[in-house]
Amino acid sequence: MQRSKMNYRAWYHRCWLVSYMTIEQVLQELNKLKRWAGPHVADSSCFHYRRRLMLRVLEPLKVKGSNANDKTEAHKILTKELDWNKELLKLSWDESNDLFELLHFWFQALWLHRRFLFLNWIMYFCRNLSSETVQSIFMNEETGIFIGNEIHLLESSMTVPDNKFEDFQAQALLASVYMLWLTKHIPEVWSMLEEKLGTEKLKCVLSTVDQERPSLLLHQIDIFAAKQ
Structure with missing residues (x-):
């Protein structure tokens, strides 16, 4: 993979090997990777492999009656992955970082990876266990903090300095798309967005998305209609 940084065949083979790994080997792979x-971060095959490793970590939680230690360990690993993903996203808009010129072109892969992490965090640690849909979540203190942190990340990402409009505008668009993606899966997020960001900020977000991703805006209109 060092010789061909986009060698998807090698990554695909590694994905196949995951099912034969012990949890200890999976954790070692996550750390080394x-x-x-x-x-x-532009190597989508690499992040696909990383998601396969994360799914292996979460596998024990699918078994009815899985022990508390498995859930605690999975929670810790998934939280660390979310934190690491956030660090990379912050690097993508930090001009003082040596990797800025590379990262700001590639942050789309980071937002896509965050979708996977968010869905699985909700699925395994916030979802109503009597339901099979991710929308059926229970809003406890931890869930509120988790979603609140996501909104804070979105707000930071949607700030566009005047002197770097094009680069940061792309980041703001991806953050806006991610925000609307959240509302699609967790409709309750919209009311939290209204409370934390304010109506005017949300109007700006919708205007931005309307120009680039109108299909997502149509979905948001459906959410408004459902509330009436």
Whole structure:
């Protein structure tokens, strides 16, 4: 993979090997892979492999009656992955960082990876266990903090400095798309967005998305209609 940084065949083979790994080996892979994934965030095959490793970590939670230690360990690993993903996203708009010129072109892969992490965090740690849909979540203190942190990240990402409009506008658009994607899966998020961001900020977000991703805006209109 060092010779061909986009060698998807090698990554695909590694995905196949995951099912034969022990949890200890999976954790070692996740840690080692950070050194590669950090400066190669455009390598979608790499992040696909990383998601396969994360699914392996979450597998024990699918078994009825799984023990509390498995859930605690999975929670810790998924939280660390979310934090690491956030660090990479912040690097993508930090001009003082040496990787800025590379990262700001590639942050789309980071937002896509965050979708996976968000859905699985909700699925395994916030979802109503009597339901099979991700929308059926229970809003406890931890869930509120988690979603609140996501909104704070979105707000930071949607700030566009005047002197770097094009680069940061792309970041703001991806953050806006991610925000509307959240409301699609967790409709309750919209009221939290209204409370934390305010109506005017949301209007700006909708205007931005309307120009680039009108289909997402149509979905948001459906949410408004459902509330009436």
